Amino acid sequence: MMFGYRDEFEYLECAKCGCLQIKEVPADLSKYYPENYYSYHMNGQSGVEDRTPNFLKRQRLRHYLGRKNAVGALSLKLYKLPKDFFWLRKIGLDLDSEIMEVGCGSGKLLLQMRAEGFSRLTGVDPFIEKDVSHGSELKILKKEIAQVTGQFDFIMLHHSFEHIPEQLITLKRLYELLKPERYILLRIPVVAFAWRNYGVHWVGLDAPRHLYLHTQESMQILANQAGFEIKSVKYDSDMFQFLGSEQYLKDIPLTDERSYFVNPERSIFAPEQIESFKKQSAALNENNDGHCACFYLYKARG
Numbered sequence: 140m141m142f143g144y145r146d147e148f149e150y151l152e153c154a155k156c157g158c159l160q161i162k163e164v165p166a167d168l169s170k171y172y173p174e175n176y177y178s179y180h181m182n183g184q185s186g187v188e189d190r191t192p193n194f195l196k197r198q199r200l201r202h203y204l205g206r207k208n209a210v211g212a213l214s215l216k217l218y219k220l221p222k223d224f225f226w227l228r229k230i231g232l233d234l235d236s237e238i239m240e241v242g243c244g245s246g247k248l249l250l251q252m253r254a255e256g257f258s259r260l261t262g263v264d265p266f267i268e269k270d271v272s273h274g275s276e277l278k279i280l281k282k283e284i285a286q287v288t289g290q291f292d293f294i295m296l297h298h299s300f301e302h303i304p305e306q307l308i309t310l311k312r313l314y315e316l317l318k319p320e321r322y323i324l325l326r327i328p329v330v331a332f333a334w335r336n337y338g339v340h341w342v343g344l345d346a347p348r349h350l351y352l353h354t355q356e357s358m359q360i361l362a363n364q365a366g367f368e369i370k371s372v373k374y375d376s377d378m379f380q381f382l383g384s385e386q387y388l389k390d391i392p393l394t395d396e397r398s399y400f401v402n403p404e405r406s407i408f409a410p411e412q413i414e415s416f417k418k419q420s421a422a423l424n425e426n427n428d429g430h431c432a433c434f435y436l437y438k439a440r441g
Contacts, residue, residue, distance in 0.1 A: 141345065141392060141393045141394060144170075144171075145390075146346075146347075148161060148162070148163075148165075148346040148347045149161070149162040149163070150162060150344070150346070150352075153357065156354055156356045156357035156360060157330050157354040157356060157357060158330070158351060158352065158353050158354055158357035159330055159334075159344070159351070159352040160350065160351050160352075161346065161347055161349075161350050161351075164304060164347065164350060165347050168347065168348070171347060171348055172266070172348070193256075195210070195214040195218070196214075196218075196254075196255055196256050197234060197256040198210040198211035198214055199211045199214035199215045199218060199220065199255075199256075200220065200234060200255050200256040200257075201233065201234060201256075202214070202215055203215060203220055203224065203227075203228065204227060204228065204232050204233065205228065205229060205231075206233060220255065221251060221255070223248075224255075226295075226324055226326070226373070226375075226433050230293065230321075230322045230324075230435065231292075231321070231322075232292065232293055234256050234257055234258055235258055235259055236257070236259065236292040236293055237259045237261075237289075237290070237291045237292045237293075237318075238252070238257060238259065238260050238261070238291065238292065238293045238294075238295070239260075239261040239262070239263060239287070239291045239293075239294050239295070239316070240260075240261070240262045240263070240294075240295050240296070240297065241263050241264075241284055241294065241295070241296045241299055241300075241313070242263075242264055242296055242297070242298075242299025242300075242302065242303075243262030243263065243264050243279060244264055244267070245267070245279075246262045246271065246273070246277070246279045248297065249262050249277055249279070250273065250277065253273065253276050253277045257276070258275075258276045259276065260276060260277040260278075261277075261278055261279075261280065261291075262277070262278070262279035262280065263279075263280050263282050263284060263287055264279070264280075264281065264282075265281060265282060265283045267279065267281050268281070269281055284309055284312050284313065284316075285312060287316060289316070290316055290317065290318045291316055291317060291318065291321070292318055292321050293321060293322060293323075293324070294313055294316060294317055294322075294323045294324070295323070295324040295325075295326075296323070296324070296325050296326065296327075297324075297326045298326055298327065298328070298431075300325050300327050300351075301327050301328060301345075301348075301349040301350065301351055301352060301353075302348055302349065302350060303350070303351075304350055306351055306361060307361060307364055307365060310361060310362070310364075310365035310367070310436075311365045311366070313365075314365050314366050314367065314438060317438045318438070319438055319439065319440040319441070320437075320438065320439065320440050321437075321438055322370070322435050322436065322437055322438075323367070323435075323436040323438075324433060324434070324435060324436075325358075325433070325434040325436065326375070326431065326432070326433045326434075327352075327353060327358075327431070327432065327434070328343035328345075328349065328352055328430055328431050329352070329353055329354060329355065329358075329374075329429075329430060329431065329432045330352050330353065330354045331354075331423070331427075331428045331429060331430050332380075332423055332428045332429070332430070333376075333380040333381075333384060333429075333430040334352075334430070336384075337384040337387070337388070340384050340387040340388045341380075341384050341387075341430070342379065342380060342382075342383025342384045342386075342387055342393075343380060343383075343384075343430045343431070355372060355427070355432070358434055362434070362436050365436075366438070367436035367437060367438060368436070368437045368439065369434055369435065369436055369437075370435045370436070370437045371433075371434075371435040372427070372432055372433065372434055372435070373432065373433040373435075374423070374424040374425075374427050374428070374429040374431065374432045374433075375424065375429070375431055375432065375433055376420055376423060376424055376429030376430045376431040376432075377417075377420050377431075378413065378416035378417050378419075378420045380420065380423075380429065380430040380431075381416040381419065381420065382399050382400075382408065382413075382416060383400075385407070385408070386398060386399070386406075386407070389407060391407070
């Protein structure tokens with residue numbers, strides 16, 4: 140429905156844990172990942188250049204990560220970090236930590252992290268055209284996760300895990316690639332209020348690209364099977380769960396000219412509805428019922 144195909148697919152819902160799983164993966168998914176698919180483009184990056192001096196950037200980031208210092212504290216007050224960096228806190232990272240993103244697309248996030256001071260970054264995505272090097276600090280590799288070698292201090296998957304068919308095999312491989320006493324971050328759509336409210340019109344279902352949609356319970360089962368402990372779950376959904384789903388109810392694809400995401404002024408939503416969706420989304424996150432969540436998976440020593 141994102142691109143207006145209106146194709147239909149069957150999903151199975153586990154009676155025990157509530158996980159949704161596509162019944163049959165299409166033989167050719169390429170139709171559903173066209174060239175303008177958002178994962179592979181730089182669209183959405185801020186056009187405002189951060190002119191904070193590099194020294195201050197590094198101290199600001201170190202302070203934010205828990206390496207407290209006076210220069211960083213002052214810099215953080217004057218120059219804010221990107222809002223999405225909240226998921227990097229309190230997991231023992233430093234600027235020279237070995238960090239890998241799985242399913243990185245064009246590397247938008249990794250480029251932003253490099254600009255803020257991280258110096259040992261790797262991106263992996265089997266669907267990019269070729270390997271890309273951004274100096275010694277960042278390399279983006281055209282590889283399957285099974286082809287990756289080495290070990291990392293932190294591995295992150297930002298809305299890519301739901302696209303992976305072999306979930307347990309993948310998670311076990313990530314366990315091998317992670318150093319002991321370190322974390323994996325999975326940011327995924329989750330079965331929650333939006334699914335209960337909108338059903339098959341839930342924008343987060345995103346058939347057939349999303350092969351699995353977990354509940355907190357199903358994610359707990361899967362993580363334990365792979366050897367991980369879930370240390371924390373943070374819900375981070377926004378009003379997209381309402382905007383996209385309401386459009387789908389009215390047969391408006393995300394890429395339609397009437398879509399809020401293409402032309403907000405011509406969309407079906409009044410300003411007061413937008414404000415209501417923002418407030419509802421914040422409340423759902425507070426109640427652990429938003430349609431997206433961050434799972435922090437911990438690998439114990441030995």
